[in-house]
Amino acid sequence: MQETASWMWSHFDEYKPGTNFGAWGVQVARYKILKLNNQRANPRVRFNSDVVHLLDAEAEPVFEKISPRMQALEKCLSGLCERDRQLLFLRYEQGLTVKKMAQLMERPIQGIYKTMARVHKLLFRCVRQTVTIEEMN
């Protein structure tokens, strides 16, 4: 991570203001990621190469708006009810698996999966809408 940031900073002059910063960042990160992948990847835990290529090809438009998305996401999180935020806290801050969450909360695993799916979808839609509105202003 530090290496990528450092590389980006040292090559900042290559970034041309007015061009798409996200796309440039994606190129940098992709280069680093592929290098990392080649060095470390265990074939047993990788996706098939054709799946990776498909994802890679379709990733750019998704990654483009990461910076504004982060701000939007923070806003959207604040709009969630406390119960949903608590779930996200357990999942993303505490790093608990869904299974562990279900165990500790004495809830069915499938119920947790469904709740997580609902919250993710809600956030995804909220972020998309928020970013669009920000672009309007």
Place this chain on the structure above:
Amino acid sequence: MTAQDKHLVLEELILKSMDGTIGHEEHAELNCMLGCDANARTSYLGFIVLYGELLSFRQNALANDVFYCPQYVGQSALWQALAEAERTAETIPIEKPQPVNSISPINKDAIVRKPHHVSRLALYTAVIATAALLLIIGYVVTHPRTLPDPTATVTGQTQAVWAETTAGGVGDKSRLYTHSTLKLMEGFAEITFDSQARIILQSPVEIDIEDYGQIFLRSGKLAARVPPTAVGFVVRTPGASIVDYGTEFGVTADFLGRTEAQVFEGRVELRTGADPIRFAEARKLTSGQAGQVDQAGKLTVETRYQPASYVRNLPAAEHFGQPGKRIDLADIVGGGSGFGTGRQRITIDPAFGRMSDDFRMFNRKLDPQRYCPIPAMSYIDGVFVPVGGTVPQVVTSQGHTFSQCPQTTGEYWMNLTNYPVASFSGDAEKQPEDMQPAILNGIQYGTPQLPAIMMHANLGVTFDLDAIRAAVPGTRILRFTSIAGLAGSSEHKEKAAVSQLWVLVDGQNRQEARFVQGQMPSVMFFSVDIQGHDRFLTLMATDGGDGNGGDWTIFANPALELQAAP
């Protein structure tokens, strides 16, 4: 499958992939969905962007602010609050997700893109954040996590015999995989999980390793030590679940569907049913407590606490008692399970049934016909001094009597012990270290490898076969065996000390032998078949009618032979 169902399946697979709990088949399914379905790829990319963004809050230590109220962090009440919130929450129909109320509809026609003005400082901040985020996302894309296949290691074995069906064979340092089944037929095995949770398996036992923090005990017995790094370790059985809270505990699952949990340190929760998440009843058990879930799923905590019935450390290889093969009755005299958990150099006083290291000698009489039950000992029903004569001798706590018991002096010379020593000079003040080893047929007994029960006439001890059976699920007791006789010394070879040894089952004489000092045979091999309905086994030494002088009688290698239950 509807689009909504597909989305749910995809989300579940992605979450499992992130958790590292995805199986190989599920991983293949995810691969297939992403390879075949453009919508699935869009959803996947959207999800991992969100995932990376949410994780990046954690990276930037913002998580407490954005996810949750900081005052609750680290408080145990959190779990209860969450559980309550989830329990009481209204069902939310996911098929029709509600829009976020605070966001107004978008008038797309009004969108006018504005030029961006980028400062170098702002860009630097963005570069750092974006690089970190992209790397997280990229790593997730290219390194989907699957189950960490090897989950545990065999870190020790003692006289272990594994079933042929145990996948791939098991040896020292073998790595064990999730979803593998292990069946130990004889001996012990120690398994250490990568989380540092450690279990000692006592045969016969069969377990499935379900993941890095959960096993399924199909049947048998195990002891678990769970360090703080592995809190939450779960042992499931066909009838119950034991959820650990950082502790040391033992679990037994028998073929009748009963599950017993004993807590040696810390705390566990015993839950009814094999599902640790959905259960009807649960009880927390703390150190020194035991609980049981019976065949009907009823949970009780009146179960007797018997820590000695569990082997909590891998015993030395040369123990006489071997799970799945034979129980060492001398170890039981020492307060153990018959598999090396008892103490050596232990005596049991026939007057009060107390365990001690009192090796004093005395010729003492007790009340005639007195039988002393020992409720404090798990597998010994009681002890007594046989008197015989006209009144039938009581030999069990249930009132079984031995009507053919010969008349004795009614005196005993020293306590029952699993450390055969003798003082042929009759010096009552001698300590065991100063006494001579009692040699039987040229062999010195009284070690874990060559155990023995010394019963200087007149003494009797009764073992509770039902209690022993309950402690060795999956096996049946075939027979009692021992090499027994009269210990000798050069001083006593000239004397004609006479004594008799008896083996009774439920008060019925099954085998007896008479020994005369200095005459052959000096030892006899005892072998008494045990049936499933037999309740008590009694070993008894009487004086042979000549007083109890020199009657240093010993049951050497006293064993209950075991066989796997059909």
